[in-house]
Amino acid sequence: MFYSSSSKGIYISWAVLWIFTFICFCCVTFQITEKWSLRLLLLGFAGLFQFIALLAVVALRRKIVYFSESMSVCLDNMIKGSEEVHFNLETETLMAKLQIKLKRLYDIMKNNSNKNMSEKIAIQRLVSDISHQVKTPIANIKMYNTILRERSMSWKKQQEFLKSCDIQINKLDFLLQSMVKMSRLETGVLQICPKLYPIYDTLAEALGEVLVNAEKKNIHISVQCDPLLVVNHDKKWTSEALYNILDNAVKYTQEDGSIEIKVDKWEFYTKVDIKDTGKGICEKNQGAIFKRFYREPEVHDEEGIGIGLYLSREIITLQKGYIQVKSKPGHGSIFSVFIPNH
Template identity: 35%
Template sequence: MGFRRAKIIGFILSIIIVSVGLISWNYFEMRTALEYDRTTALGRLSENEALSEAQLIEAFNQEGNKTYYAKGSELEAKYGMDTRETKYDYLVQPFLVRNTLILLVTILLVLLLFFWNLREQKLLMEELESLENKYHTEKSQYSILLQRTRQEDSQIKSSITDIAHQLKTPVASLKLSMDIALSEAYSPAERQEFSDQAVLQINKLNLMLDGLAKISQMETDLIQINPQKYSLRKLVSEAINSVIIKALERDIDIELSSIDESTIFVDYKWTLEALSNVLENAIKYSPVHTKIQVNSQSLVTYVVLEILDEGPGIPKQEQTLIYQRFYRGENSNEVEGSGVGLYLTRKIIEEQGGTILVKNRVDQGANFQLTLPLV
C-alpha cells in the first residue's frame, strides 16, 4: 500500500513539474516575442528624423502616467484602434491560451489520476476483504478439520486398544476349544460341542480382522469409486442375498415393498457393500421373528432407498454419531461389531454424491434413508 501511494504521488509530482516547465517555457517565449516586437518598433521609429534616438529610448523607458494615457486613448478613438485587436493582442493571446490549456490539462490529469487511484484503492480494499474472508473461512475449516482429525485419531487409538483387548478373549477361548476338541480325554459329543464353539470364535475373529482391513483401506485411500449404470432392483436383490443367511438364522423376513425399476449411476462393488452393511445392521439389532422392509421412491435426479427395521431404534443424540469411525452406541453392547460398517457406508454413498440419514419410526424401529444418483 505504501509503495502504491508513493507511486501515485510520484506521478502527480511529475505532472506538476512538467506543467510548471511548460508554463515557464511559454513565459520566456512570450517575453522573447515581446522583446523582439518592442525592439523592432524602436528600430522602425528611429527612421523618423524628427526624433533623436535618445528621445526614442527615453520615450520607451519612461513610465506611464494619466496624461499620456489620456492622449493615447484620444489617438485610439481617433484612428479606431479601440474597436479592434492590436498587434500586441495578437502577440500575447497565443501565450495566454497556451498557459490556460496547460493548466487545464494539468488539472484534468491530476483529477483523473486522483479518481483512478480512488477506484484502485476501492478495488484493492474489496480484494483484501475478500481474501480476508477467504482466509477466515479456510482457517475455520482447517480448525474444524484438525479438530475432527484429532478426534478421529483418538478414536482410532482407543478402538485399536479395544480391538486388541477383545481379541484376547476369542483367541484364548479358541485355544481352549481346540485343545478340548482335539483331546482324547473327552467324549465325542463334548469334543463336537467345543469344535462348534471354536468355529464361532473363528467367525468372531474374522469379523474383527475384516473391520481392521476396511480401516486400512480407508486410511490408505484404497477405495476407488468407478460409477456405472446399474439396475436398482438388481442391486438391492444382490444386497439382500448377501445377508439372507443371517436373516434366516434369526427368523427375520426381508420384504421388498416397492422397488422402482430405476437405473442408478453407482459403483457396483462398493454400493453393494454399503447396502449390505445397512441390512446387516438392521438384522443384528432386530428382534427375532420380525420383519425388515425395503422400498424406494424415484425423484428427479436421485432415488431414495429406505430400509426399515423393528429394532429398538437409535437415540436421537446418537443419530449423527453412528457414522463416525468405531462408534458404538448404547444399544451395541450385546451386538458384535467393530463400528466400521456405517462409517464405510457413509463414505461410499457421499463419494457418489448421495446422502444417508436415519430417523426412528413412529411405532418402533429405525428407518435408514439412502439417496443414490439416477442416470
C-alpha cells in the same frame, strides 16, 4: 492527497537525488564564480540542502528500522504460534501490503496445524478403538487355547472350545476386512466407479447375504422395486452399503418381525427405504450411529463391531448421495438411502 508507502519512497529517493544534484551544481558554480556574495549564497544553499538531505536520510532510516522491527515482531509471533498476531490491514502502506501476505500465510499455517492436530487426535482415537475391538477376541482365544492345552476333556468338549475359537477368529477376520475397506475408502485408494445399472439387481445381491439369518429369526422381508429401474451407481460398493443396513435390520429385529424395502425414483435422486420393526434408536443417538465403532449401549450382546453404518455412509457420500434415519425406541427404524440418478 493520500499516497502509498511505496510512492512516498520513490518521491523521497527523487528528492534526495535532486538535492545532491543541486549541491553539486552549487559546488561547480562556486568554483567558477569570482563574486564572494554569490559564493556565500551558494554555500548557504548547499549547507541548507545538505541539512535537508540529512533529515531525509534520518527519516528514511527510521522508516526502515520501524519496518524491520515490525516485521520481526510479526514473524516472531508467527513462529511461536501466538493465538493473536496483530496485523495493520487498514492502510495501503508497504508494511500493510506485506502484512496482508503474512496474514494469509499465517492463516494457512494455522489451518494446516489445526488439521494436523485433528488428524493426530483421530488417529489416536482410531488406535484406541482398534485396540478395544481386538482385545476381547484375542483374550478369548488365549483363554480357550490355555484350557485346551492344560486340561484333559472329551472330544465333544474340545470341539465346543474349537468352535468358540473359530467364532473369535471370524470376529478378528471381519474386523480386519472392515478396517481394510475403511482405510481404502478414506485414503482414496479405493475408487468408486458409478455406472448405469438396475438398482433391483444391486438390492438383490445385498439381500442374498442376509436371507439366511432372516429365515433363522422368521423375519418377513418384502420388496417394492421396479426391476427395470436404472440408477447411476457403483454396483459392488452400493451393494455393500445396503447390506450393512440390512444386516443391522435383521440383527436388531426380534423374531417374527418384518423388514420392508421400497425404492422410489425422484427427479434427482433414487430413494431406497429400509424399514424394520426392530428396537429403534433414540433421537439423541441417531447422529452417532454413523461414527466408527459406535454401538448402542443396549445392543453390546449382539455380534458386531460398529463399522457397518460408517462404511455405508462413506460409500454413499462418495457417490454424492446421503443417508437419513428416522427411528423411535420400540417402533423400529427407517433408513433412507438417496442415490443420485445421474
